[in-house]
Amino acid sequence: MPAIAHTVHVALGERAYDILIGDRLLEDAGAILAERFPGRRFGIVTDATVAQTQLPRLQRSLDAAGLLHTPIIVPAGEGSKSWAQLQYVTEAILAARLERGDAVIALGGGVIGDLAGFAASIARRGMDLIQMPTSLLAQVDSSVGGKTGINSPHGKNLVGAFHQPRLVLADLSTLDTLAPRQFAAGYAEVVKYGLIDDEDFFFWLEANRAEIFGGGAARGEAIARCCRHKARVVIEDEREQGVRALLNLGHTFGHALEKDTGFGDRLLHGEGVAIGMVLAHAFSARLGLAPSQDTGRVQAHLQAAGLPTTLGDIAGGVGSTQTLMAAIAQDKKVSRGALTFILTRGIGQAFIERNVDPAAVAQFLDDMRG
Structure with missing residues (x-):
């Protein structure tokens, strides 16, 4: 029997699906897919790094179950979320x-999930997608909820589609191969x-961070709690017309910083989010909305986890405030040119703030450079 530690159900009617979380699930993937998707063939989209560490495990499992499959390998890194790689993956399918009636498997981190998901949404006008996230970021966030897409020279994730997976299979053992x-x-x-909106969870993370990083039982519990949280939000607001925007806490600043640093290794997505969440709290405090x-407290916790938290922590520095503001103006939450930010009244109290004054944001960014 598969070693499934947690099952999270995403109740979206006829498009409902399960998130299976457990150790060494790639070894059980063939049996799981044969039971749930009998008679299918699979295109496995992955990157060059994951192809070395995880792809052989999955292929052996599929072979043992008698399932036909074709690997489709792209370069590792954010640069693969591009028109060129989207075309390559789609043509390979x-x-x-x-x-x-066959299916696309996204085996990898957030980049692969977004790219393979978008390709699945357009190949033959829509194919089934199975997410097999191999990074912590993908297991708690990007593999769940149906957002797919690629980057544009104009900004992050500006081209894409909503395409829900049919199954998410999160193998905890894949996280052991990640670089710190x-x-x-x-x-x-x-x-x-x-x-x-979960102050108690933040306090729990403060108490359990070491075990999460060490690979103890708290790791699987944290991932399951995140998936349950996201599932609730997606069920309520699948296409981000309302409360789902709260999941973008820290992302408006973070995406602008990612664009400024070239969507590369200078600043990973999660690192941009970490800085962005600190900036969101600091900006909220400046506006008198949240206690300073x-x-x-947020900054100290992220720093203890080894994350950058200030603009000065970014290797090579950042561009001008004008450049950052131009990127912020391309954020997906912008409506009729008006800026929308996810701000907070304190830990666990995020909210959507529309019509934010650009001049106030620009002055804030200027001050944060000091």
């Missing part, structure tokens, strides 16, 4: 003669859930 920096970057998204000590 078609070249493998995968039919609409990658694991810490994913942890920023874990902390985010506590900061949005909460900013310090």
Whole structure:
């Protein structure tokens, strides 16, 4: 029997699906897929790094279950969320003669989940998607909820589609192969859930961070709690017309910083989110909305996890305030040119603030450079 420690159900009617969380689930993937998706063939989209560590495990499992599969490998890194790689993956799906009734497996981190998911949404006008996230960030956030997409020179995730997976299979053992920096970057998204509306979860993370990083039982519990949180939000607001925007806490600043640093290794996505969440708390405090000590508490926790928390922590520095403001103006939450931010009244009290004054944001960013 598969070693499933947690099951989270995403109740979206006829598009409902399960998130299975457990140790060494890749070894059980063939049996799970054969039971849930009999007679299918699978295109496995992954990157060059994951292809070395995790792809053989999955292929052996699929072979043992008698399931046909074709690997589709792209370069590792944020740069693969591009038009060129989207075309490559989509054409590879078609070249493998995968039919609409077959399925695409996204085996990798957030980049692969977004890229493979978008390709699945458009290949043959829509194919089933199975997410097998191998990074902490992907297991707690990007593999759940149906957001797919690629980056544009104009900004992060500006081209994409909502395409819910049919199954999410999160193998905890894949996290043991992550570099410490990658694991810490994913942890920023874990902390985010506590900061949005679950103060008790944030306090729990303060008490259990060492065990989460050490691979104890708290790791699986943290991932399950994050997935349950996101599932509730997605069920309520699947297409981000309302409360789902709260999941973007820290992302408006973070995405602007990612664009400024070239969507590369200078600043990983989770690192941008970490800085962005500190900035969101600090900006809220400046506006008199939140107590300033909460900013310090959030910053201290993220720093203890090995994450950058200030603009000065970014290798090579950042561009001008004008450049950052131009990126912020392209944020997906902008409506009729008006800026929308996720701000907070304190830990666990995030809210959506519309019509934020650009001049106030620009002055704040100027001051944060000091």
